[in-house]
Structure formats: C-alpha cells, structure tokens
Amino acid sequence: MIWDRALFSNTLLSAELSQKMMTANLGHYGYGVKTGAVSLDGQQAIKFVAHGGQIFGFSNFMVHFVDGNNLIVLLCNGGSRPKRAHLEIAKILYGISDDEPHGSEHSEAAFSGQDSEIDADPNGENPSFQLSTEALEAFVGTYQMPDGKTLTFSIQGDHLVGKPSGQRPAELFPLSPNRFFLKVVAAELEFNTNSQGQVESVTFFQKGRSRTGKRIQ
Missing domain, CATH: 2.40.128.50 (Lipocalin)
Structure with missing residues (x-):
C-alpha cells in the first residue's frame, strides 16, 4: 500500500514521531496502534505494528511487520475475521513451513470473547515482579x-x-x-x-x- 510505505518511510511522519507512535505507553499500545513482537518459528521474534476494527457486517485488520517491511491487510465480510489468518500469511512471507506458528496456541483470547489481533509476548516487555x-x-x-x-x-x-x-x-x-x-x-x-x-x-x-x-x- 502506498499509505503504508509513506508511513514507514518517514514521509507522512518524522522519524521522531514514527518512533513515538510505535512505542508502547498503555499496555501494548503506542499512539493508536498496537505494538509488540511475535515468533512464527519459535526462535526469532518479529516486531509488528497493528490495528483493526469492525462495523456491522464488516471487519478489518492491518499488521505491518517492521522486520522485513511486510504488510498484511485483511478485509472481511462478517463480524469477525478468520482466526489467525494473518499469522498463516506471515509464515508464507517469511518462508516458515511449520503447521502452526509458535507462541500462538490460543486462537481465542481469554478475557475478550474474541480472537486476539496478534499474539504479542508481554513477558518480553513487562518487568518481572514477585508476589507471595x-x-x-x-x-x-x-x-x-x-x-x-x-x-x-x-x-x-x-x-x-x-x-x-x-x-x-x-x-x-x-x-x-x-x-x-x-x-x-x-x-x-x-x-x-x-x-x-x-x-x-x-x-x-x-x-x-x-x-x-x-x-x-
């Protein structure tokens, strides 16, 4: 997409603003987008920026993989998109032949009633804290x-x-x-x-x- 290339080449935003947009400050959210990393092969974590939404009869989801500069856009008829479709497409883009993406065992997100947009690994971002x-x-x-x-x-x-x-x-x-x-x-x-x-x-x-x-x- 022309818009995606402009956004991630510092054409629409300066490098400083782009960095702020992609820096998590509320959970896994930066400025209007979800950020994080996902492992498709159980080894290397790939950074991503994602956003999605839905309205009656339609849903959409976009994820930009920063490592590799790849974009996946899903436009779907219906209330929800196919579960994990973006991960299956990403495996093809990155040449991964596993049957299942590692680290994405939960197709239904607990506490939401819906499938998660992308399975980020919070443990890689959040500090450890012990409670008795x-x-x-x-x-x-x-x-x-x-x-x-x-x-x-x-x-x-x-x-x-x-x-x-x-x-x-x-x-x-x-x-x-x-x-x-x-x-x-x-x-x-x-x-x-x-x-x-x-x-x-x-x-x-x-x-x-x-x-x-x-x-x-």
Whole structure:
C-alpha cells in the first residue's frame, strides 16, 4: 500500500514521531496502534505494528511487520475475521513451513470473547515482579463487570488465575503489588482498594479501553 510505505518511510511522519507512535505507553499500545513482537518459528521474534476494527457486517485488520517491511491487510465480510489468518500469511512471507506458528496456541483470547489481533509476548516487555501467595489471597473473589458477566479469581499453586464467565481460565502475572498482565492476550488488570486497603474492584485494560467490575464475593 502506498499509505503504508509513506508511513514507514518517514514521509507522512518524522522519524521522531514514527518512533513515538510505535512505542508502547498503555499496555501494548503506542499512539493508536498496537505494538509488540511475535515468533512464527519459535526462535526469532518479529516486531509488528497493528490495528483493526469492525462495523456491522464488516471487519478489518492491518499488521505491518517492521522486520522485513511486510504488510498484511485483511478485509472481511462478517463480524469477525478468520482466526489467525494473518499469522498463516506471515509464515508464507517469511518462508516458515511449520503447521502452526509458535507462541500462538490460543486462537481465542481469554478475557475478550474474541480472537486476539496478534499474539504479542508481554513477558518480553513487562518487568518481572514477585508476589507471595498471601499477597495474592487479597484478590481472590468474584467481580461483576458492567455487562453483567463476572470475573472469578483464584490461586492455583503460587499463581493468580482469572476465569471470565463462559470462558477458560488464564494465569495472571504481576507487574506491581496490584497490577497484572496476561500472556494469552495483550491485556492488563488492576485491583483497586478502598480507604481501608480492602480490594473492592478490578479494572480491565485492553485495546486502549478500560472496564471496571465491582467485587461481589
């Protein structure tokens, strides 16, 4: 696409603004685009910039692989695009013959009800942070989101696990004493406390948006 080539050749934006656009500052989002890296062969991580959207009857998705300067655009009739189609196309572009892209085992993104746009590896960007099992106990419970669905958190082994109603559970990884990220999808959660220090709600961050659910149990 002419527009894509202009955007990534510093024609539309200066090199400084392009760098800011592609630098994550809210989860995995830069200025209007998702950024990260994905491994198609289980070895080398390929940097990407991506964006997508949908309206009644149509959906679209665009991903620019910075390493190799390749662009994939999906335009689909219907409410959602084919799952992981961009990854299958990317394997062809990069000459990878594996049956499945490594690091992309989850075609359905936990906590979203939809397939993730691209399976980034948050662990490569987020700092490690350790919490004791006792500290994790404070978050255990059920939280009701604005749409009426619930998120239930429990401890399995020494990890906090979250399970949305009607979906499979996913392990959470701490970023700070009260903020966590997921590896199965680019999303984060933050537990909020009241003036007494008790956890009363959880805020879910994904795709530049946030939703807060009140603790009900």
